[in-house]
Amino acid sequence: MATYVIVGAGLAGAKAAQTLREEGFDGEVVLVGAENERPYERPPLSKEYLQGKSEREKIFVHASEWYADNSVDLRLGMRVTRIELDHHLIRLGDGSRQPYDKLLIATGAVPRRLPGPAYYLRTVQDSETLKERFASAGSVLIVGASWIGLETAAAARAAGCAVTVVEPEPTALNRALGPELGDLFARLHVRKGVDLRFGTAAAEITETGVRLSSGERLTADMVVVGIGAAPEVGLARDAGLDVGHGILTDAALRTSHPDVFAAGDVAEPFHPLYGRRLRVEHWANALNGGPAAARSMLGQEVVYDAVPYFYTDQYELGMEFSGDIEGYDEIVYRGDPESLEFIVYWLRGGRVIAGMNVNTWDVVDDIQELIRSGVIVDQKELSSGP
Template sequence: MATFVIVGAGLAGAKAAQTLREEGFDGEIVLIGAETERPYERPPLSKDYLHGRSARDDIFVHAPEWYADNGVDLRLGMRVTRIEPDHHLVRLGDGSRQPYDKLLIATGAVPRRLPGPAYYLRTVEDSEALRARFTRGARVIIVGASWIGLETAAAARTAGCEVTVVEPEPTGLNRALGQELGQLFAGLHARKGVDLRFGTAAAEITDTGVRLSSGERLTADLVVVGIGAAPEVWLARDAGLDVGQGILTDAALRTSHPDVFAAGDVAEFFHPLYGRRIRVEHWANALHGGPAAARSMLGQEVAYDRLPYFYTDQYELGMEFSGDIEGHDEIVYRGDPEGLEFIAYWLRGGRVIAGMNVNVWDVVDDIQELIRSGVTVDAKELSSG
């Protein structure tokens, strides 16, 4: 009987285990996670759960009994210390060894850190710790105007905190959306009373706040750092697998070793539509990448070509984004950007390569179909059609 091991008990790993059973795999499934919580979804940690609008039970991928009921050997609080692909073996932190026939690495990413006392938001415990500290009048400094940074800022401000955001880029989400759209999000936070400090960095984090690169000192009750995440590739690198910005895979999510696969935040996979490898850190990639890797492990033909997709909720703004803005030369708007109800299209050479719908719903499929079509569009028709 074959044994499939999944390293990483997050959304990608849990959905891979589920798919293996749904596709008829009757061998042994071992799902290994470093955290002590069973697999859960991370978006609520910076959204509804952080706001206190959803219950703890709502974040989990499966009910507690699902794993035993489906013959999944779930090992929590267990770290993998080494992968030996040539021996088809995984070494664990307790000194034990776990053989496998096929292996999926779904270890995700970890927050990039700065020296000094600060909070980070990655785990359910992180979210609970922040929610407890977000009380009316608390002084909160957010280092980084990233998605996590701005969602955390929105939660803190909604809770009545005094919030300052520090970001060396000229506006929020500058690298994710570009300056033009980033300013829209920055304007929303400014109107909500957030003190935005763009063009300056956190030179030092102390027990009393932050010293900026300008020399100014900001006092705070707590500092939250949200400056991005780094994929956990060290196991793959130590195992001799090919690694770039993530674990390199083909379109079937197979690594440089034929019996080892990677999915989720940690994978830098070849995307058939783009003709190059990409790495996507968002929820939808874990949700769909885990099942795709599972089918590939079973020997099915897989070409994982999902468009990058993510969403955010900040105050009264709800947004969904599809595609990749790299290389765009034009942005076209349909609707009312100032009224926060519109669709933005990023174009390259007259073709739509990305789209973002803000407070406009049930249009994601149409936007993604337009991106996939590769047709040349008329900008005036796109803005008014």
């Protein structure tokens, strides 16, 4: 009987295990996670769960009994210390060994850290700690106008905290959306009372706040750092797998070893739609990548070419983003962006490469179809319909 092992008990890993069973795999499935919590989804941790709008039970991928009911050997609080490709086994933190026939690495990413006393947001425990601290803190200083940084800022404001955000880029979300749309998010936060400091970095984090690169000192009751995440590629690199910005895979999510696969935040697969490798850290990539990797492990024909997708909720702004803006040369709007109810398209060479719908719903499929089509669009038509 074959044994399939999944390292990383997050959304990608849990969905891979589910897919293996749904596709009829009757061998042993071992799902190993370093956290003590069963697999859960991360988006609520910086959104509704952080703001106390969602119950804890709703964050989990499966009910607690699902794993036993589906013969998935879920091992929590267990770190993998080594992958031995030649012997087809992993070594665990308790000294035991687990053989495998096929292996999926779905170890995700970890927050990039700065020296000094600060809070981070990645795990459910992190979210619960922040929620508790927001209830008593008068002021919060956030390093990084990233998605996590801005969602955390919105939650802190909802809790009644005074919020300052420090960001070395010229505006919010500059790399993710470009300056024009990043500035829209910045203005939203300013209207909500957030003090935004752009073009300056946190040179030092202390017990009482932050010293900026300009020399100015800002005081706060707590500091939260949201400056991005780094993929957990250590196991793969040490094992001798090909690694770039993530674990390199082909379009079937197969690594440089034919029996080892990677999915989710940690993977950097070749993306047929973009003709290059693309590492995506968003929720939908884990949701879709885990099942795709499972089918690939089963020997099915898999081409993982999902259009990158992301969503956020900040104050009264809800949005969905599809695609990748790299190399864009033009922006086209449908609707007035100042009304916070519009669609925006990023174009390159007259073709749509990304789109974002803000407080405008049921258009994601249309936007993604435009991205997939690769056709040169009529901008007047584009500005009047998705």
